[in-house]
Amino acid sequence: MLKDILSQAWEAMVHNRRRTMITIVGMAWGIATVVLLLAYGAGFSRAIEAIFSQWGTHLMGVFPGRTSEQAGGDKAGVKVQFTLDDVDTVWNGVPGLIHITPMVNKDVPVQNELHTYTWTVTGVLPDAQDILHLPTSEGRFFNGQEEQQRAHVAVIGSESSTKLFSGQWPIGQPVRLNGIQFTVIGVLDTKMQEGDSDNNRQIYVPFSTMSDIKSTKYLDGIWMNYSGNFEDVERHLRETLAMAHHFKSSDHNAIFVANLMEQLSQFRILSIALQVLLALVGALTLGIAGIGLMNIMLVAVQQRTREIGVEKALGAQKSHILIQFLAEAFVITGAGGIAGIALAELVSVMVGRITFYSAIASNATDADIYLKISPTAVIVATGILVVTGLVSGMIPAIRAANLDPIEALRYE
Template sequence: MLRDIFGQAMEAMRHNGRRTAITIVGMAWGIATVVLLLAYGAGFGRAFETIFAQFGTNMIGVFPGTTSEQAGGAKAGVPIRLKMDDVERIRETVPGVLHTSPVLWKQVPVQNDLHTYTWEVDGVSPEIQDIQKMDLAEGRFLTEADLQQRNHVAVIGSQGSSKLFSGIYPLGQTIRLNGISFEVIGVLKPKMQEGDDNINRITYIPFSTMGDIKDNKYLDGIWFNYRGEPKSVERALRNTLAAAHAFRPTDHNAIWVANIMEQLAQFRIISLGLQVLLLFIGTLTLGIAGIGLMNIMLVSVQQRTREIGVEKALGARKRHILLQFLAEALVITGVGGIAGIALAYGVSKAVGGITFYSAIASNASAADIYLLISPHIVILATAVLVIVGTVSGMIPAIQAANLDPIEALRYE
């Protein structure tokens, strides 16, 4: 029975080939729009994920501040100073902590025999490589032995390497940091860099050796990565340091916390909102194509009124007529949907990357927007297509099924 119904639908479509083709094009354009808009929204979200992922996501940085609330007998305005004890305290008491690293930084002259620059030098522990996802282009990173032995070794950024050595092999070369000699043991891969940001010029040395350049009694910051829920980890961090330094955990000025996952969560909300908006716009576009399909099917019902009357006179029931016209609408929708998805894939391949972050940052092509059509997008777009096609075909089909057979036979 179903085979006969779809056969009749195909025959009716061939009989009105031009009209059917125009309707299919409209449906194809509508579904292609939905798929491409969803792909753009997904690409926008992926671009933000890529930007954050290059630095590490499940990590928190804590930096000293000044109290703004009274705590116990202490007045507000007391500076908080972090020490190495706080690194151990975080490692032992904050749940989910994986790696921790103290950080000291200072702008100092960085020079070799040919060049002199004033750049940032950071004293860190080897764990910072895992925390901030520092990938090496050449050589090795700092080790525990370097830290214990206070070795004068340095890992330099990609831009620092190119400016200091101008193509000369950097490993084993000697540079002077604030007049103190260090051996270059590694060069980092470039990270995305906005304008004159120094991310690719920072030089990393062992935290213990940093004491030769700057007093390391008080820390400039502590970085750590973790497993767990970001808000819970941050809350535990604030409680731990508040108890140790006698300030209120609610005093957000006492310590400054950079919770990367919290920032990423805000961008994810923006991305989700954009995808919902784009889905709404795409659905409206597909709805316009659906209205076109409905109009064509209503015209088809009018033109085939006498035929419907004959079928009913020969014993066809309402459901047979309903299925006949609904099948025709769904076949048109299905063919248009397949053509539209194929068109969307073709457009996504042709467009490639859409300039986004690379417009303001170097080494940032990976964070541009790519129209990547995932199976989830195709499934969602197909669901929208089925709903639109069914609604657009159901109204004319109901009208055809409800025709009075006597009046239909009299129709000219």
């Protein structure tokens, strides 16, 4: 029976080839729009994730400030200062931490035999490589033994390497930091960099050695990575430091917390909202094509009124007529859907990458929008297509099924 119904639908489509092709093109255009808009939304979300992933998402930094609320007998306006004791306090008081490192930095002259620049030198523990996501493209990061021995070794950014050594092999080369000689043991991978940002000009040295450049009695900050809920970690962090330094945990001016996961969560909400909006726009576009299909099917019902009357006179039930016209609508919808998905795939291959973050940042092509047709986008688009085809085909099919056979036989 199904074979006969599909055969009838195909014959009706072939009989009105031009009208059928126009309708299929409209459906194909609508489904291609839905798929491409969903692919764009997913590409935008991937771009945001790529921007944050270069630093690691489960990353948190805390920096000292000045109190703005009175706490007990302490007045507001007291300067908070971190020491190495605070690193131990945070490590023991905040659950879920994986690694932690103190951080001290200073802008100093960086020199070799040919060049002199002023860049930021940062003293950290070896765990900073995992915390701050600092993979090396050449050489290696310093280790625990070099930290204990106060070794004069340095890991430099990719841009620092290019400017200092002009393409020569940098590993093992001497470099003077604030007039003190260090040996380059590693070059960091290139990171995305906006404008004159110094992301690729950072220089890292062991924390113990940093005391030769700047006093490490007071820290400029503490970095850590963690597992678990970012809100709980930040809350415990604020409470732990508030107790240690006698300020209210609600005083956000006393300490500043850089919580990358919080920022990423906000961007994820925006990404989801964008994808919903694009899906809605695509569904409305496909709905316009569905209206075209409905009109065509209504015309088909009108043209085949006498044929419907004959079928009913020969004993055809309402359900038979209904299924007959629904099948025709679904065949047109299916053909348009297949053509539309193929068109979307072709467009995505031709377009490939859409400039996004690389327009304002260097080394940022990974954070551009790539139009990749995912199975999820195809499934969602197919669901919208099925609903559109059902609604567009149902109204004409019901009208055909409800025709009075006597009046239909009289129709000229």
